[in-house]
Amino acid sequence: MNTLPQQLANGLFLGSMYGLIAIGYTMVYGIVQLINFAHGEIFMTGGFGALTVYLYVLPDGTSMWIALPAMLIGGGLVSVLIAVGAERFAYRPLRGAPRLAPLITAIGLSLALQQAVFNWYPDAKTDRKFPQIDAGPWHLGSISISSGSLFVIIAAPVCMAALAFFVRLSRTGRAMQATAQDPDTAQLMGIDTNRIIVVAFAIGGFFAAVAAVAYGLRLGQIKYDMGFQMGLKAFTAAVLGGIGNIYGAMIGGLVLGLAETLATSYIDEIPGMQQLGGGGWSSVWAFVLLILVLLFRPQGLVGERVADRA
Amino acid sequence: MTALLEVEDLKVAYGKIEAVKGISFTVEAGQIVTLIGTNGAGKTTTLRTLSGLHKPSNGRILFEGKPLRNVPAHKIVALGLAHSPEGRHIFPRLTITENLQLGAFLRKDKEGIEKDIQRAYDLFPILGERRKQAAGTLSGGEQQMLAMGRALMSQPKLLMLDEPSMGLSPIMMQKIMSTIVELKSQGTTILLVEQNAQAALSLADQGHVMEVGNIVLSGTGQDLLHDESVRKAYLGED
Numbered sequence: 001m002n003t004l005p006q007q008l009a010n011g012l013f014l015g016s017m018y019g020l021i022a023i024g025y026t027m028v029y030g031i032v033q034l035i036n037f038a039h040g041e042i043f044m045t046g047g048f049g050a051l052t053v054y055l056y057v058l059p060d061g062t063s064m065w066i067a068l069p070a071m072l073i074g075g076g077l078v079s080v081l082i083a084v085g086a087e088r089f090a091y092r093p094l095r096g097a098p099r100l101a102p103l104i105t106a107i108g109l110s111l112a113l114q115q116a117v118f119n120w121y122p123d124a125k126t127d128r129k130f131p132q133i134d135a136g137p138w139h140l141g142s143i144s145i146s147s148g149s150l151f152v153i154i155a156a157p158v159c160m161a162a163l164a165f166f167v168r169l170s171r172t173g174r175a176m177q178a179t180a181q182d183p184d185t186a187q188l189m190g191i192d193t194n195r196i197i198v199v200a201f202a203i204g205g206f207f208a209a210v211a212a213v214a215y216g217l218r219l220g221q222i223k224y225d226m227g228f229q230m231g232l233k234a235f236t237a238a239v240l241g242g243i244g245n246i247y248g249a250m251i252g253g254l255v256l257g258l259a260e261t262l263a264t265s266y267i268d269e270i271p272g273m274q275q276l277g278g279g280g281w282s283s284v285w286a287f288v289l290l291i292l293v294l295l296f297r298p299q300g301l302v303g304e305r306v307a308d309r310a
Numbered sequence: 311m312t313a314l315l316e317v318e319d320l321k322v323a324y325g326k327i328e329a330v331k332g333i334s335f336t337v338e339a340g341q342i343v344t345l346i347g348t349n350g351a352g353k354t355t356t357l358r359t360l361s362g363l364h365k366p367s368n369g370r371i372l373f374e375g376k377p378l379r380n381v382p383a384h385k386i387v388a389l390g391l392a393h394s395p396e397g398r399h400i401f402p403r404l405t406i407t408e409n410l411q412l413g414a415f416l417r418k419d420k421e422g423i424e425k426d427i428q429r430a431y432d433l434f435p436i437l438g439e440r441r442k443q444a445a446g447t448l449s450g451g452e453q454q455m456l457a458m459g460r461a462l463m464s465q466p467k468l469l470m471l472d473e474p475s476m477g478l479s480p481i482m483m484q485k486i487m488s489t490i491v492e493l494k495s496q497g498t499t500i501l502l503v504e505q506n507a508q509a510a511l512s513l514a515d516q517g518h519v520m521e522v523g524n525i526v527l528s529g530t531g532q533d534l535l536h537d538e539s540v541r542k543a544y545l546g547e548d
Contacts, residue, residue, distance in 0.1 A: 171415075178401050178412050184363055185399040187383035188392075190416040190464070 013149040015257020016156035020211035021234030022249035024204025030180045030244035031200045037106035040231015041113035046209025047222040049078025064133045075209040083205030117224040130216030148217030236290045242303020260286045314339040320369035329355040331523035344502040344510040347520035353503040361393040362386045392466035396473045398457040402446025413463025430459035451482035470501045507544035511535040
């Protein structure tokens with residue numbers, strides 16, 4: 001099944017996962033101008049958190065319809081705790097330090113989390129099977145939708161809409177906007193910006209865990225190093241959309257997912273480019289797209305040019 | 311009666327560079343007190359320290375007799391001290407109404423907030439006309455009005471204004487200065503930092519002249535306005 005509608009759908013599924021993870025990069029960057037390079041690992045630990053709930057918390061043979069919400073909560077909890085802990089103990093002490101310091105900390109944290117799972121999680125040295133929903137695939141015209149894909153195509157818009165409402169309408173959301181636009185002045189309004197930063201890390205962590213469950217459901221397995229590639233792609237998506245902008249993260253994710261899927265399926269049909277198709281090239285096309293956007297629209301697809309903060 | 315604000319031997323340093331080198335002054339309730347001086351004299355640093363955005367390296371700050379030194383910045387406004395920062399610092403991508411609402415972030419009385427937003431529109435009608443516009447699209451003078459209106463939204467006992475006349479046209483400046491006098495008559499105490507010494511001194515009860523981190527001269531606004539050294543250094547006369 002390699003029709004165009006199917007490829008478009010696959011692109012949307014993949015892009016929704018990128019978008020969910022990209023939210024974490026973009027929210028944290030928007031508020032503290034930090035690229036949390038450990039976010040890919042926060043995504044990964046969310047997957048293992050969810051798996052742990054399924055394997056070791058729930059009784060054997062629990063139906064996936066009951067297990068799935070529990071896995072989302074458990075995985076979300078793990079990701080949120082790690083994200084918030086990283087902020088509190090790794091990044092906060094370095095606030096005000098030169099930018100390179102938190103960046104290197106993030107890379108160190110990323111490796112530490114990978115190695116922790118690799119060494120201490122049972123049988124995590126290779127792929128671990130992820131439980132599957134025993135339903136589907138469903139067919140919509142010529143498109144086949146697996147249960148994992150159905151999950152992500154529902155979860156991503158729900159998460160995004162909830163976030164958009166939260167940021168626009170809630171008191172904390174308003175405080176987040178203020179903190180992102182001018183943190184010192186936000187404090188003058190009485191906003192506890194440290195708390196707002198924690199909320200940003202927590203939301204990013206939870207969304208990453210939702211993406212990790214989607215990843216496990218779609219691919220059937222998770223692995224200690226899955227956060228590297230996905231994190232890098234999601235970061236690309238965030239930059240593509242305009243880093244700091246939550247709508248940009250989702251749009252960037254979708255564009256990247258679509259571009260990657262379409263490029264791998266169709267580029268080899270262009271005369272003279274037969275060698276450049278196929279899955280092995282997917283990352284190449286993703287980053288070519290990034291380079292093009294950075295060249296011609298450096299603020300990202302929906303980002304605003306960063307005005308001088310007088 | 312104790313003063314509303316007492317600053318005693320305040321020192322503030324950026325790394326090894328001391329920006330404020332031990333200043334003392336008081337602000338009595340109901341007064342307008344001004345700090346004047348050139349760029350780099352330490353006026354803005356003083357206000358930012360009072361607001362908790364910088365930590366002092368030495369000295370005491372008493373607000374209504376309570377020490378402020380270890381109060382974090384976001385808890386200062388709740389005590390009744392509002393700060394309209396230098397360069398206005400409105401939230402550019404939020405609307406005028408949203409900016410004003412943020413000024414009342416810690417207040418819970420919805421009706422009172424609505425009333426005070428209306429009051430800000432009465433004070434500055436242009437803000438009312440453009441209430442749904444992003445604040446970043448306002449002119450400099452309008453942004454200054456918004457910054458003042460926003461600071462007032464917390465119903466402060468002490469309003470600190472940092473360079474409210476900066477970059478404004480003479481007409482706009484007149485408007486801002488007359489608003490300051492009006493606020494005083496409504497009972498708000500004001501600590502005004504200005505480079506425009508003439509304007510600031512003519513409406514201040516008390517004035518202090520700052521030079522490179524020190525207060526070098528203090529007096530009533532009128533005294534300083536007629537002081538020869540002040541006239542030479544800050545009012546452009548020789």
